[in-house]
Amino acid sequence: ENEGAVLLEAVSALLNLSDADGEFFPLNDAQKGMSYLAASIVTAVNIAYHMGGEDPRLLSIAEAQGEVLLDDAGFSVAAAVRDGKAAAFEKTSVNLSDGPDGKQGGVAVLRSGDSDLELLFKYSAQGLSHGHYDKLSFSLYEDGDEILQDYGMARFVNIEQKGGGNYLKENTTWAKQTVAHNTLVQNETSHFEGKYETGSQHHSDLYFFDATQPDVQVVSAIESNAYPGTEMMRTMAIIKSPTIGKPFVLDILNIDSDSGNQYDLPFWFMGQVVQANFDYESPESLNALGTDNGYQHLYVEGRGYPGSHNTKLSWMENGRFYTLTSATEMSDELLFTRIGANDPEFNLRRDAALMIRRKAAGSTVFASIIEPHGGYSPVSEIAADSRSSIANVKVLHHDESYTVLAIEDVKGSTSMFFLARKDASPTRHHEVRVADRLYTWVGPFIIVGMS
Template identity: 60%
Template sequence: MRIVSNYNTLIIIISTLLIFISCAEDKVSSPTLSSSASEISNNAHPSLIITSAGVEKIKANLGSIPIFDASLEAVKNEVDTEIASGIEVPIPKDFSGGYTHTRHKKNFLILQKAGILYQILDDQKYAKYVRDMLFQYEAMYKTLPIHPQTRSYARGKLFWQCLNDSNWLVYVSQAYDCIYNYLTAEERETLEKNLFRPFADFISIENPQFYNRIHNHSTWGNAAVGMIGLVMNDEELIERALYGIKHDGLDPNAKDNDGGFIKSKDGKAGFIANLEEPFSPDGYYTEGPYYQRYAMYPFLIFAEGLQNVKPELKIFQHKDSVLLKSVDALLNLSDADGEFFPLNDGQKGMSYFSRELVTAVDIAYHYGGHHPGLLSIAEKQNNVLLDDSGLSVALGLKNGEAKPFNKKSINLSDGSDGKQGGVGILRYGNEDMTLVFKYAAQGLSHGHYDKLSFSLYEKGDEILQDYGLVRFVNIEQKGGGNYLQANSSWAKQTIAHNTLIQNETSHFEGKYEIGSKHFSELYLFDVANEAIQVVSAKENNAYPGTQMQRTLVMIKDENFEKPYVLDLMQVTSNTTNQYDLPYYFMGQVIKTNVDYKTHQTLKKLGGANGYEHLYVEGIGNASEENTKLSWLNHGNFYSLTSATNKADQILFTRIGANDPEFNLRRDAGFMIRRKNSKNTVFASTIESHGSYSPVSEFALNSNSNIADLEVVFSSEEYMGISITDLNGSTRLFIMSNKDASKEKNHTIKINNIMHQWTGAYYFK
């Protein structure tokens, strides 16, 4: 019997009781759940993300929680519009960004929202909409073949890859949970037998190369199988989600379309293994912030479901609460505008305003001790989840409990044990200047070959950029919205980054199999004094026989308007090499002291390893001991000053060669090339100074304040740099290259003057 709105109250109550009794009879046989968890799972749908108790608390507060009320109204308007336009479940045929792909993606997002609205508003039109669409999927799925597009290593059915099929099931499981008691026992049985169980089996047992590995793809698959298992009270699916599957026929040499088949180091798979291996103890996710953002949704939404239905697992306490730490780490991996640093395959512009981060912030706040700093992020997001965790955030904001989330200088270790490199972030003031130093592990198949690279920001503006990925996500016209060939030939190559290249060859020869075995080693991270912050790391494996040590110092000197950066790259090699050190700057060239030549016809810089994608716009030799470049960007002036010699070649480059379909941005680069060298030091400063207003047309402080930069000492043990400003004041920075101990005493003579200090570095 279907309950409709015009029945009297008594019939509604009796019918509801009958449905609950039916649910209990159907599911009472599970012996493995604890009694409290069984009670939740068997008798109290919804229980996955929004709970029955949460629904009652939400209803009691509606109309008095502004951010929640506004979020609810926005979702209601969106879903009502979709309901009015009717249900459409097309036969799949398109890549990302194509019509059928976009339609099915929109469907799963709307289904989840409609289920939530049914619970909060008690309006059965939302439950009916979810039920009717699910049965359209059930009718189609029974005979649905593999997706016709063949590019993926693991093709889906609704989508071109199993990854997106898993997205669908993660969201739809939430919708199913919300209307579980609205459906009859017969309807539930039909959906589970013909749609949900086959769907879960397909993305797991039938696609072990997708499901049984360590990667964000598999996390989505694990969460999908586990969440529908929680709703269905299917212990086999839950176990499969948590611990993976055994599949003797799995090809150990299988490759995915991202660059490598990533297996667990110890042979384990599943959600727990994906919690263990990619996350460092600091919460850094080895694929980088863009993919950490993407993976946070399945990690946290499944964890929330496990916490609600199987609290005995204590999932939020696993690995010293690494999931909760990861939210804090990810927020620290953003610039002043909330945009994530585009390390590895990262799309610029992705930020903590994404739906995944709304989920992450709300869940971390709800289950992580109600940290008030998260409320300030939620306030900026101006959106909350329509569930228990979103209500917690809304109530915290209503009660005025928000405090600023202060992003400070931080070092985030990489690797499951925190000993595989990392990312060091130096910040001055209120993100007035932010430096991002990458000395991390390879980053799985999304990793780039750019050890000891860095990028630099002023507030939310790039000064020196990391390129990010070559992909137009979900734009069908650009390769079906997928990775383009230039992602491998350009973005992943070392030359695409602000780091050292030896003999025009990428680090580790640009080979994943080599790069994944090595990582850089942190030498020093010292941010105790905001006026001089230092991060230094060594790389011994990028080029056999060559050691690189890069030291980056953020300095606030009273003689300088703003903080400036000292960049030191010391190279020691067994052989004579050519070294290239590029800086990819953002903006318009203002001035340089290089005597360069341009050519009427642009020529590419090289033939491989990313060099084939660089045009040479100008070329010359360093004519002075200091080479300078100044540029203007977003109303600020910037200057790069480098200690050079007359044999150094200077190249002005432009990205875009060998790119007939215009897939690459035409960004500028400035490169120092040093030939026939074994051991050498590259020393540079990067300043932000002055301003320009196109309205007043005044240029203020448009010149560099560096009068001279000199490498005054270089040995295996020490490196000394003098910095003289326009006022004639000289500062000396000395780095101990062998001992970074805070207690170590050092004595060194430079230019007949003895210098003594304690600790890793000297600055006076």
């Protein structure tokens, strides 16, 4: 009976790890495009319904699958669908623990209730030999479309011309490397130096997960072993504001290190660049960004520096606009990179990223907002809300105990996000002074000024 309950939970977890189109999030060596339409998932859903208490939500998945098993389980599903018993399988924010005892990190999915925005946050264990070196990485989707992507694997399954359909060498030299993901790279070296034996000994730790408020969904986790002497804390939230059209993502990456380092933070955006608010130079000939750890596969297409303490990049994908707004330092370097260097057999997709590079930094914080907004119709030839509603993101306060951000929209409204970094207890009282004003609250975070 207990094993049966575990299997039912596994089916539920599997379905929750799919996007709005039913395609599974590409964790580690996953193949993009794999979905719950696969025959194995048809089997799982049929058996889970028939043997697991006839959960009507599974029937809506079966309807989308469009087929059943030719056995008692399949007959139960088909008859129930015929009789109109199906209920919607509503995917909500969920935190799934990793490891045999559930104590080896995990994976969180944040979803905004009435929108199609989905954020996958990975703070798990290594993932055996299929694991990637991507602690505290994330990917972002809207209505099933990738906004900020995880590369996935470098393999063309069952396509004989591409390495016999097996894993390509680029799976090791690129896809598994840290720089191929939306997470921090220190000194152009992958997490755990890209060593499986080391990575398998460690996992990230959940700091807190809160999906109790309909307008704010938050997850935070800590990684202490990817780089010796450096601790990373990443806090991500989907926030719905009455003054901003769509829910947006807030990303806070705190870094504490006992030495000065070079930090690279790539954002692997999908789509066509629309506008950047900084000057950059494009080279006449392309060169690789580095020589190892995935950097040898990156061309540098543009190089520039912030024009202000806010760096903005807007792009368009599938008729929708997106803007990344990051709090940057004037000494940061901004790199437009594209995959393709040292890839003579064209085994890698030519995807692009904006990389924020911060040199000679010890302890620091990266703060960004990813904002979906507006859309474009080629039929009407009208672009609606093509400009960002976020005017400014500013780090007001940052120390080992607290981080405070200010978020200003184009209408002049300002809200503040307070993060307590040392105690995530929901009953703990906190106080911090910002600009000669004392703020107090209870719990690991609070937003002030957002109705």
